[in-house]
Amino acid sequence: MALYGRVKPTSATTLPTGRVCFYDGRSLATLGCSTLAPQANGVMQAHIKVALTSGTHAIVAxxxxxxxxxxAQSNAFALVVS
Structure with missing residues (x-):
């Protein structure tokens, strides 16, 4: 499964750089980090591939x-793996 994090620039001339890291709030584990890359729609995006155990995970980026x-940090979102 893939997790995506998007950072929307507030300026057309200065794009955000850096990394997005993903965490599983259930186990407090770091799932992985990825460097932002530009997308065609002007949004910067990072993604990782993960293998999660079955159950509900509270994912935070x-x-x-x-x-x-x-x-910045996202609100936790519930990801149910069956």
């Missing part, structure tokens, strides 16, 4: 921030 964009 954290953006590291850079010189122009503050670090």
């Amino acid at each position: 954290k953006f590291s921030g850079d010189a122009h964009y503050a670090a």
